[in-house]
Amino acid sequence: MSSKVEAYLTSKKDSSPPELSKKFGDIEELYNKKLWHQVTLALLDLVKEPAMREGTELISLYTSIISELENKINPLSLAEMGGEVMTQHSDPNAAITFIERIMPKVVDHQEAKVLCNVLMAEVTLKRLEDPTRTKKILDETETLLNDIDGVTPVHAKFYKLASDLYCHTGAHAEYYRAALRYLGCTKLSDLDDETKGKHAFYLGLAALLGDGIYNFGELLAHPILSSLESCGCGWLLELLITFNQGDITKFEGSKPQWSSQPDLLARETHLREKIRLLCLMEMTLQRKAWDRQLSFNEIATATGLGERQVEVMVMRALALGLVKGTIDQVTKQVNITWVQPRVLHKNQLAGMIDRLSDWCDDVSSMQTLLQEHAASILTH
Structure with missing residues (x-):
């Protein structure tokens, strides 16, 4: 010694x-x-x-x-x-x-190198308050992180800091993805109730405000959202469900609750556009595969738009890759052939089960028809 x-x-x-x-x-x-x-x-x-x-x-x-x-x-x-x-x-x-x-003493250990980078980025963000430099460090670190097999505690530290950075800069979509990844690397039992409530609240806001986020199913299925009820933010959970269902009427009816949150009120126009696009996706999802011709009038009624605005909204959905199909301006119909895959809520899964059941019945009927008329078909 x-x-x-x-x-x-x-x-x-x-x-x-x-x-x-x-x-x-x-x-x-x-x-x-x-x-x-x-x-x-x-x-x-x-x-x-x-x-x-x-x-x-x-x-x-x-x-x-x-x-x-x-x-x-x-x-x-x-x-x-x-x-x-x-x-x-x-x-x-x-x-x-x-x-x-x-760092030179841990250079041969990938996880340790990542952790050192994260520690430096943490000081840079929280004490030097330099988000630009922090972003540069994290971008370089993510390359190293991707080379590590499996999920480690270092992953959790990286995504936690990344979510802190995006929360600080107001990058809602990036925060949403980083925060979900952080929770995927962390046991909820390791977090206290206040922390869980904070994560759930910020995630909910980020899902609503983030550009390009039209899949709420993954978040709604996450157990952390139960924390919203206990912290007095049950209205946010209801709003997320409303968006996932594309329910315009319910959205307008709940305005007294969500408008109390300044961030949501400031992006009211954005929220209406998002829920209308989700409404279009939900309308299509509820239709059978061979019955996805929607009239302008049907879409206008469901989304609360005028018929003249329907075409612009559908073009927006096509441009974002939320749906695929064609617009017939003469007959004023939209023929949708594909909807972006989403994580489905329980009610949506129930509807899909019903449609699968109908499809099975149709296949069974066709099989019976072929069996009954096989002889006449084969002799012609």
Whole structure:
């Protein structure tokens, strides 16, 4: 044991409360036995101790012990400890410099490299308040992240920071996708009720306001939305269901609730356009595959538009790739051949089951018809 490590451990054993003193004693024993894996686990536990988070205790721990073991500690564990230590650097640039010094020591470990980048991006966003530089770091890091097999805790840290960035810059669609990915890498049981409610609320707003988001089924199926009821935002859950159903009437009827949210009220025109497009998709979905000719009048009635505005709306849906088909201006009909796939809600699945049942009945009827008239068909 080096004299620096020995002096530090002796000092901390003598000056710390009993429980913390025991932890330093355990580390000393493991260090003397050269049980580096066990030392690593003990240090990971120690850096999370509340008493070590006061002042510059973690910085002293790093310079006195961890720095002496950098080549013996698992690279990912070293990066994790670095993430805890950097929080005690009052100067954000010093915190970034500290992580940059660790990076050469973990260069051969992909997850550790990603984590170091995320830690630097976190300081850049939250302490330096530089979203442009943060975005550049995250874009470079995503390339490294894609090379990691499976889903790791590092994925969760990356997508959490990405969602924080997009929330900060008001990029609703990007926030929506990053936040859903973060939740896909995280156990909901690890989040407290307040955090779950916050995520659910922001996700709901992002789904409504984000450009290009016309699939609400994935979000509606996520258990985190149950948090909206407990935090007094049940109206947002109802609004998401309304959009998923393309129900214009219900949307207008619930305006007193959703207009209380400034972000939604400011984008009222955008919301109406989105729900009308979803209404068109839902109308098509509810029709049988051979009965998807919609008249301008039917669409106008369902969407609350005038007949003259229907063609423009359908062209918008075609341009966005939400539907495929043709517009007959002479007969004032729209023939839709395809609807963008969506994650379906329970009611939508029930409707699809009914249509599949009808299709099976039609196939069965055709089979019976062929069997009954097979002889006459084959002799001609």
